[in-house]
Amino acid sequence: MSIAVVGGGAFGTALAISMAQSGAEVMLWARDVSALISTRQSVHLPGAFLPNLVSISSKLEDVAKANAILLAIPMQSLSIVLTQISSTLEGKRLIACCKGVDLSTLTGPTKVIENIKPLSIPAILTGPSFAADIAKGLPTALTLACCDDAVGQSLQKQLSTPSFRLYRSTDVVGAELGGALKNVVAIACGACVGRGMGDSARAALMTRGFAEMVKLATHLGSKPDTMTGLSGMGDLALTCMSEQSRNFRFGLSIGRQEEFDASVTVEGVKTAEAVTRLAHQVGLDMPICKMVYNLSTKRVSVKTAIQALLSRPLKEE
Incomplete structure (x- = not known):
């Protein structure tokens, strides 16, 4: 299963690095990719370089090609970016990697995903983590929550790495x-x-x-x-x-x-x-x-x- 990371900030870049270091092919989406392509590192995460397994794109239609999509964008921008993706993302696993409550709906990120892309399967990745630690491969443990436990188990296996350990929950x-x-x-x-x-x-x-x-x-x-x-x-x-x-x-x-x-x-x-x-x-x-x-x-x-x-x-x- 392929992985896409939406967001070229520190956390999105760190996730892409972590997934690629474990052998996964990852597509990293960002609005401005010129610096990412030329330097293979984010200005938000200096010193951490993107492995060759990470491809880079500024086209949101490329995101829809992945089966698991990690949404590493600010909470208040989540609905905007999801709306800009023309595909229904039917059957795709959309994993929110943002922390907050949407000001318009007073709901969390999975409900925002559910409202805008109702045919997708929402989940959330959250817990104690700093982007710099993840990018360096330092031990990190997070919660992966999904209402569908079978999907949660699949994502847990797909996204976990030797240093990036995910614990599963259905309490979204x-x-x-x-x-x-x-x-x-x-x-x-x-x-x-x-x-x-x-x-x-x-x-x-x-x-x-x-x-x-x-x-x-x-x-x-x-x-x-x-x-x-x-x-x-x-x-x-x-x-x-x-x-x-x-x-x-x-x-x-x-x-x-x-x-x-x-x-x-x-x-x-x-x-x-x-x-x-x-x-x-x-x-x-x-x-x-x-x-x-x-x-x-x-x-x-x-x-x-x-x-x-x-x-x-x-x-x-």
């Missing part, structure tokens, strides 16, 4: 929300550290943020155990503890009152907005997510946001 909702919400909590933790509040405060934010993740996910039908796995707690720990995380770095910039590079995609910003709207819609109180939404849109200062959280009523854990 939980896997999606774990990957989306951990970005929001990472922004909060970054702001906390950037403000100089210390690691104890970061640990408290991670713990209470995790509680919010579980609350929303289970309310929407996820299995509680999913949040304690790679796509939940695993991804949360990595993203909240490392400056390799764009979301954590964005939070740091807020805490330090520094400008952040506007060209860098920070999925947690739009996710915070979508989740705040979703939580209100379903009647859930998610103060950390709401605080991050207000912080990232400059509705409140870090000082005001922290005071608001610390002044909440004391209660049983």
Whole structure:
């Protein structure tokens, strides 16, 4: 079975490298392929070169030739790119590799895929991973979630490599929300550290943020155990503890009152907005997510946001 990766950013490039290093023929799609073709490396992932087994194209019709299509594009761009693919992609396995909640529909990536390409088979690949680690062949374990377990088993075998280990799940909702919400909590933790509040405060934010993740996910039908796995707690720990995380770095910039590079995609910003709207819609109180939404849109200062959280009523854990 052939593989296509949609997205020439750091993560898409890393996935293409990883798949090709294990012997698979991979087609990598990107809007601008001139630099990729001439240098065989992405500007987003310097020093990581594309193997010869990776072909490069800027034509979306080439994507439809693959059986497994990895969609490594920003969450808010997913519906746009899928709409631009003229093929129905009937029977194709479309694996979302983005983390977030769509602002228009307040749904996760697999529902977006289902709505736009209803004849395809949606899945999601998510969990604790940095593109640089994957490209270097460093050990990485992720969750592959698909409602059709037989398809999940097939994809697990096709996409796993000796250093890129996939664990299978049918809890698509939980896997999606774990990957989306951990970005929001990472922004909060970054702001906390950037403000100089210390690691104890970061640990408290991670713990209470995790509680919010579980609350929303289970309310929407996820299995509680999913949040304690790679796509939940695993991804949360990595993203909240490392400056390799764009979301954590964005939070740091807020805490330090520094400008952040506007060209860098920070999925947690739009996710915070979508989740705040979703939580209100379903009647859930998610103060950390709401605080991050207000912080990232400059509705409140870090000082005001922290005071608001610390002044909440004391209660049983």
